[in-house]
Amino acid sequence: MKALESLRRLAERAAAGTPGAPVRPQLVAEMPESRYADYAQSSSPFAQFASAELRHMAKVSLTGGGLVAGDDPQAAWLEARIGQVLWAQGKPHKGRSIHVLDASNQVLAICDGVNYKVQVHKRAGIAARGALHLSSAPLNDVTLEAADYRESDAWSLIWRFGQIMPEALVAVPARFATDALSLRRMPLVSVALLQPRHLMLIRLFASGPRRFEELLAMTGMDRQLLQHDVAALYLVRSLSCVVQTGATEVQS
Amino acid sequence: MTELAPTSAPPTCPEPLCQLAYCSIAVNPIVQSTVDDILRSAQRNNLAHEITGVLLADDRLFVQWIEGPMHAVRTTWKAIVADPRHHCIVKLLQIDNARERAYPSWSMGYRDVTRQDVLAVIEEAKSLSTAAGFTPWKNAIDIFHTVLSLEFAPATPAAELPKVSGA
Numbered sequence: 001m002k003a004l005e006s007l008r009r010l011a012e013r014a015a016a017g018t019p020g021a022p023v024r025p026q027l028v029a030e031m032p033e034s035r036y037a038d039y040a041q042s043s044s045p046f047a048q049f050a051s052a053e054l055r056h057m058a059k060v061s062l063t064g065g066g067l068v069a070g071d072d073p074q075a076a077w078l079e080a081r082i083g084q085v086l087w088a089q090g091k092p093h094k095g096r097s098i099h100v101l102d103a104s105n106q107v108l109a110i111c112d113g114v115n116y117k118v119q120v121h122k123r124a125g126i127a128a129r130g131a132l133h134l135s136s137a138p139l140n141d142v143t144l145e146a147a148d149y150r151e152s153d154a155w156s157l158i159w160r161f162g163q164i165m166p167e168a169l170v171a172v173p174a175r176f177a178t179d180a181l182s183l184r185r186m187p188l189v190s191v192a193l194l195q196p197r198h199l200m201l202i203r204l205f206a207s208g209p210r211r212f213e214e215l216l217a218m219t220g221m222d223r224q225l226l227q228h229d230v231a232a233l234y235l236v237r238s239l240s241c242v243v244q245t246g247a248t249e250v251q252s
Numbered sequence: 253m254t255e256l257a258p259t260s261a262p263p264t265c266p267e268p269l270c271q272l273a274y275c276s277i278a279v280n281p282i283v284q285s286t287v288d289d290i291l292r293s294a295q296r297n298n299l300a301h302e303i304t305g306v307l308l309a310d311d312r313l314f315v316q317w318i319e320g321p322m323h324a325v326r327t328t329w330k331a332i333v334a335d336p337r338h339h340c341i342v343k344l345l346q347i348d349n350a351r352e353r354a355y356p357s358w359s360m361g362y363r364d365v366t367r368q369d370v371l372a373v374i375e376e377a378k379s380l381s382t383a384a385g386f387t388p389w390k391n392a393i394d395i396f397h398t399v400l401s402l403e404f405a406p407a408t409p410a411a412e413l414p415k416v417s418g419a
Contacts (some may be wrong), residue, residue: 186392
C-alpha cells in the first residue's frame with residue numbers, strides 16, 4: 001500500500017520554503033493537568049450545525065430498536081448473538097481464526113482474527129439452538145457451503161449486540177450514566193448500520209464530551225434507545241468515560 | 253505558521269518499519285499554543301524512539317503520519333489514542349513492514365493547513381482503504397468522512413431532512 005500522496009504533497013510544500021527550520025518533535029501523549037475543564041465552552045463548528053438540526057430532530061418520533069431498513073429481524077438477531085459471543089471473549093482471537101457454533105455444533109460464523117472479517121450464516125436465524133460457543137478447532141471434517149455465508153465484520157456484529165440485545169445494557173459500566181462521555185475513536189462499524197440519529201450522536205460527541213442526560217435532553221430520544229446507542233458505542237470501544245482525574249478510560 | 257522541520261540524519265531502523273496515519277478532532281479549537289504544547293511535550297521522545305513523520309492541523313482537525321520501528325509506533329499509537337486533547341480518532345492507513353520511510357529526515361514536522369487540505373487527505377485514505385479491500389478502519393474512515401461532509405453541507409430545510417424511524 002502506498003503512502004498518502006496528498007499528505008506528502010502538503011508536507012513537501014511546506015518543507016520547500018523552510019531550509020534549516022528548527023527541529024520539531026513528534027506528537028506523543030502527555031496528560032495535561034486540567035483536561036476537559038472547559039469543554040462546555042467548546043465552540044466547535046460541529047456544535048453550531050448540530051444544534052439547528054437537533055431542533056428538528058426533537059420533533060421526530062424516535063422509537064424502536066437497532067434495526068435498519070431492509071433488515072431481516074432473524075438475521076439481525078443472529079448477528080447480535082454472534083456479536084455478543086465475540087465481545088465477551090475480548091481480543092484473544094486476534095491473529096487466529098475462530099468459529100461460533102450453536103448447541104448442535106452448526107457453524108454460525110467464521111471469524112478471521114487477522115482483519116476481523118466474519119462470515120455469518122445466512123439462514124441459521126432463530127434455528128440456531130441453545131447457547132452459542134466459540135471454537136478454534138480446525139473445521140476439516142465439516143462441509144461448509146460458501147453460498148450459505150455472507151461477509152460482515154466483528155465490530156459490526158458487536159454493534160448489533162449493543163443495539164438490540166437487552167444484555168448489552170448490563171455490560172455498560174454504571175458510571176456511563178452519570179459521567180461525561182468522550183468518543184475516543186470513530187466506530188469501526190459499517191456505515192450501513194448507522195441511522196441518522198447515530199450520525200447526530202457522533203456529531204454531538206465531536207463537539208466535546210457529553211453526559212447521558214445532556215444527550216437525552218438535546219436529542220429528545222427515547223431513553224432506552226439512547227441507552228442502546230451508548231452501549232453500542234461503548235462495546236465497539238469508541239466511547240469512554242472522562243473520569244474525575246481527567247484521564248479517559250480506554251478499553252484496551 | 254509553524255513550518256516543517258527537516259533534520260539531518262535519517263534514523264536507522266533494523267526492526268520492521270511501521271507507518272501509520274490518523275485523523276482526529278481536537279477537543280478544543282487548535283491554537284498555536286496548543287500545538288506548541290503538543291510539540292514541546294513530545295520533544296524527549298522523537299529521535300530516541302526513531303520515529304519520524306509529520307503533523308498537520310487546521311483549526312479543529314489533526315492529521316498525523318508516524319513511522320518507525322514496529323514496537324515504537326505501537327507504543328506511540330496507544331499514547332495518541334489516550335491523549336485527551338483530541339478525540340474521534342480514525343486510523344487512515346497502516347503499513348506494516350514498509351521498506352523505507354516516507355519522511356526519513358523529519359523527526360516530526362508540523363504545519364497548519366486548510367480544512368480542504370485535510371479533507372483531501374481523508375478522501376485519499378478512503379480511496380486507498382477501498383482499493384485495498386476490507387481493512388478494519390475502512391468503516392471508521394467512511395463515518396468520519398460522512399460526518400465532515402454533513403458539517404459542510406448547506407443548511408437543510410427541516411422538511412428535507414431524512415425521516416428517522418426506529419424500524
